[in-house]
Amino acid sequence: MKSSFSRVLIALLRASHFPQTLAMTVALGICAWVMGVRDQNLVVFVAAVLFGQFSVGWVNDFIDARLDRTVGRSEKPIVAGTLETSSIKVPIAIALIMVVPLSILAAGWIGGLAHIAAVGSAHIYNVYLSRTVWSWVPYAVSFSLLPFFVAQAGSRVLWPELPMILLFALVGVIAHLLNALPDIAIDREGGKDGLVVSLGRQKSLLLAAGLFALTICVLLYLVA
Numbered sequence: 001m002k003s004s005f006s007r008v009l010i011a012l013l014r015a016s017h018f019p020q021t022l023a024m025t026v027a028l029g030i031c032a033w034v035m036g037v038r039d040q041n042l043v044v045f046v047a048a049v050l051f052g053q054f055s056v057g058w059v060n061d062f063i064d065a066r067l068d069r070t071v072g073r074s075e076k077p078i079v080a081g082t083l084e085t086s087s088i089k090v091p092i093a094i095a096l097i098m099v100v101p102l103s104i105l106a107a108g109w110i111g112g113l114a115h116i117a118a119v120g121s122a123h124i125y126n127v128y129l130s131r132t133v134w135s136w137v138p139y140a141v142s143f144s145l146l147p148f149f150v151a152q153a154g155s156r157v158l159w160p161e162l163p164m165i166l167l168f169a170l171v172g173v174i175a176h177l178l179n180a181l182p183d184i185a186i187d188r189e190g191g192k193d194g195l196v197v198s199l200g201r202q203k204s205l206l207l208a209a210g211l212f213a214l215t216i217c218v219l220l221y222l223v224a
Contacts, residue, residue: 011083012091015076016057020179025049028150035154041106045153048102048112052119055095058088059126071186103149111152118145135180135194136173143172163222170215177208 029046037045061068065078065085077083099119104112118141125138147160147168180187180196181204187197196204 007082008087011077012058012088015061015078015083015088016054017060018057021050021053021057024053028146031150032153035150035158037106037153041153044102045106048099048106048115051095051099051102052115052122055092055099055119056122056126058092058095059123060130062088062092063126067192071189073186107149107153108156110156111149114145114148114152118142118149121145131193133193133195133198135196136176139172139176140169143175144169161222163218167215167218167222170211170218174208174211174215177204177211181205 025046028049029042032042032045061076061078062085065076068076068079073079078085078088100112100116103115106112107115121138121142125135125142129135129138144165147164151158151160177196180194181201184196184201184204187194199207
């Protein structure tokens, strides 16, 4: 029983795209700490981010299961058979339910709704836009909403400046480009479209480099 539970837990962590989930959770947790979020408030904030990221990763693997089987992505738990498609539905429901009260508890109504909207935008990517040239839009939207979540978690009177919102949006699009690049061949083989697939590796790298340069300029403006 314990061994079976452990296998399912590990499979769920893998299906959540855990490295990306952990990176986002740690990064936003650090941002919240810098904004003065401490103790149990920081725990609630991190939990909200974690449940949001879990839901996004699990829905992504759930939706892509058929495509992943077609191209033989054996590293995916559902394809490998270590996680049944039906077994991921309950964790998805739990994560989607938990992210709502935790977000509002962490950052109030405005900041909480901003985070909920950011998670919703990520699911729009999963369901509708991941295979289109507009695949970058949900990343830009989701990341641009995160400064509201972080700022309001620090204090309900804090509001992010426009350059900070732009900075997060740029980071989001860059993250999308770099995250999609390793899978470009697999996506093409499976007939999956997207901005990176449409542009190709070289153009995607050039675009990422240009956006990174713009990000540095915005960052220098913020610290000046």
